[in-house]
Amino acid sequence: MFCSDLSILAMAKLNPSFISLILIGLVAIASASVIFEEKFDDGWEKRWVKSDWKKDDNTAGEWSHTAGNWSGDANDKGIQTSEDYRFYAISAEFPEFSNKDKTLVFQFSVKHEQKLDCGGGYMKLLSDDVDQMKFGGDTPYSIMFGPDICGYSTKKVHAILTYNGTNHLINKEVPCETDQLTHVYTFILRPDATYSILIDNVEKQTGSLYSDWDLLPAKKIKDPSAKKWNHTSGNWSGDANDKGIQTSEDYRFYAISAEFPEFSNKDKTLVFQFSVKHEQKLDCGGGYMKLLSGDVDQKKFGGDTPYSIMFGPDICGYSTKKVHAILTYNDANHLIKKDVPCETDQLTHVYTFILRPDATYSILIDNVEKQTGSLYSDWDLLPAKKIKDPSAKKPEDWDDKEYIPDPEDTKPAGYDDIPKEIPDTDAKKPEDWDDEEDGEWTAPTIPNPEYNGEWKPKQIKNPNYKGKWKAPMIDNPEFKDDPELYVFPKLKYVGVELWQVKSGSLFDNVLVCDDPEYAKKLAEETWGILKDAEKAAFDEAEKKREEEESKDAPTADSDAEEEQEDDDHEGDESDAESKPEETKEETKEETSSEKDDAAAHVCL
Structure with missing residues (x-):
């Protein structure tokens, strides 16, 4: 186990399922000291502070x-997240302290017991007060250090260092573990500005702060006129002149906004519509x-900037493929409670959000209504109008058992005489069995096929069944209607702010208006007339891609050569097996020495 040390505030922001042993320490030339070690044993809550963030x-x-749903020791406990979303x-x-x-x-x-398909398992070290x-x-x-999993493409270890007030992500790909078992992640930072990343005590990456992070300015820089947003119609489109803005660099944050004359949607229908195409699959x-509302510093617009409405598709792994509709009310963000599936292909789609003065809404994709309802029922903007009566109690004579044992059903005669196991008639006494030494031989038992378990009377419908009891609903004293x-x-303002692991999302035809019919017409005049041509262009691009991949596929001749190499390798192994015993011992000693050296290297 590694000694470690750090003396900043060791704050942990955890998005994983299960966190166990935490170790922070310093290793000097002559000695090592442990600054912080946590095994989450008794009294751990006195050492940790649960934040009020997001309460x-x-x-x-x-x-x-x-200890989780499975563990090597039920008494070896950690802390585990317990609620979704x-x-x-x-x-x-x-x-x-200082390092x-x-x-x-x-x-x-x-340990990610939930078979994580999108989320982080990282922790943080913080400085100052x-x-x-x-x-x-x-x-x-x-x-910030630890595993991060997001869909098919991101399964790696994050190592983010803060330098001069800026966070810098490691530019090396370090694969993380993706199963549902416990794994140990170790980050080592040395005085010579070298580092190592270990998983389960095995070194996975080592290098230098100078080369593997962009902490200092590069000796050469890109053309400063180059922009993260490309003005393009994409790799396939229905019209090469119909351009939007597209993300262009992987592993980047994107933020862009536009201002329009300030207005209120009071007594009006609000329509928010745009198209997006994810060419990167x-x-x-x-x-x-x-x-966004009010005055916004557009140069500083980003993920922390307060907004009024956030709307559009969100894809994350296998489980999340839906339309987000988040409304801000009384300075709190509220996510829609309905699941509205989004499109997941690589073509352009139009997303429309309509909000009416009667507090009803509609969500459309490609001019087709996918969800409609009310702000009162589909968001938790206000306390519920009705609540269960907390003083109500189930009547003593209320029968909520839907089925009961049949009182007329009787146990068959001799039912209890049927044994659970019977002697195996096919078993034979071993020839070397000695009754005097081994005792009297008895045949082993096997499950009795005629045994049906403990007898229970059959179930019948309960004539007195009144259904599941529910407390009556009453007016919620905390509910206060808001007609606005x-x-x-x-x-x-309207803006786009997102993080892209793989770039290629293209936005176009953004509209904010008060006329749903105009929005529908605009969608037909842009996306509608170009969708078939775009699909044809996409199919052609896919055809070319598949042809290129088939050219790179290994041929039968190369497979035969590989098999011949494998046969030759097996011959080498058989030669090694035929070596004299003395030579084998020498080889064994060399291998053992190499293993010892590797283990020592991991521990340093």
């Missing part, structure tokens, strides 16, 4: 102290846009 909008998750933040403080002239080691274990009760995603940190990321629930009084 106000009811999206803060609860931690469980458990929640934010989690917890932190612990240790004595402040100057010392090796810093940061280590923890994590931090309000632990407010610790969250916006809190500045020094190091998106497996993890968003294609949503935002409407649908109103956004100072809409002024």
Whole structure:
């Protein structure tokens, strides 16, 4: 196990399922010291502070102290996330220190019991004074380290270092573990600015801060006129002159916005519409846009900028392929409670959100209504109008058993005489069995095919069944209606803000208006007249791609050569097996020595 040390506030923002042993330490030339070590044994809650981050909008998750659904020791517990679609933040403080002239080691274990297809399992080290009760995603940190899984493409170890107030992601690909078992992640940072990343005590990556992070300016830079957004119609389109803006670089944040005359949708229908095409075959990321209110510094527009409406498709792994519709009410963001599937192919699609003065809404994709309803029922903007009567109790004579044992059903005669197991008639006494030494031989038993288990009377419908008892609904005393629930009084900006693992999302034909019919007409005049030509262009591009891949496919001759090489290799192995015993021992000693050296290297 590694000694480690760090003396900044060791805050942990955890998105995994299960966190166990955490170790932070320093290794000097002559000695090693452990600054912080946590095994989450008794008293752990006194050492850790659960943040209030996201509590106000009811999206803060609860931690469980458990060994999980499977473990090597039921008493070896960690902390585990327990609720879906929640934010989690917890932190612990240790004595402040500096890793100057010392090796810093940061280590923890994590287990994703939920078979994670989109999420992180990283932890953070923080510096200076931090309000632990407010610790969250916006809190500045020094190091963020751990596994990150997002769909098919992202299954790697994140190592983000903060330098001069800027976060820098490692530019090396370090694959992480993706199963549902516990794994140990270790980050080692040395005084010579070299580092190592280990998983389960095996070194997976080593290098230098100078080459593997962009902490210092590069000796050569890209053309400063180059932009992250491309003005293009994409790799396939229905009209090469019909251009939008497209993300162009992988592993980048994107933010762009436009201002329009400030207005209010009071007493009017609000329509928000745009098209998006994910040419990169998106497996993890968003294609949503935002409407913002009030005064916004567009140069600083980003993920932390407050917004009024966020709308559009979101894809993340196998489980999340839906349309997001998030409304801000009383400074809290509220996600729609309905599941509205989004499109997942590589073609252009039009997304439309319609909000009416009667607080009803509609979501359309390609001019087809996919969801409609009310702000009152499909978002938790206000407390519920009706609640279950907390004082109501189920009547004592209420019978909620749908089925009961048949009182007229009787146990068959001799039922209990049927044994569960019977002697195996095919078994024979072993020839070397000695009755005097081994005792009297008896045949082993096997399950009796005629045994039907413990007798139970058959079930019949309960004539007195009244159904499942439910508490009566009453008016909620906390409910206060807001006739302007649908109103956004100072809409002024539209923007796109997202993180792209794989670039290629193309946005076009953005519209904010008060006329659903005009929006429908615009969609038909843009997407509608070009969709067939775009599909044909896409099919042609796919055909060319498949032809290129088939050219690169191995031929039968190359397969035969590989088989011959394998045969030759097997011959070498058979030669090794025929070596004299003395030579085998020498080989064995060499192998053992190599293993010892490797183990020592891992531990340094």
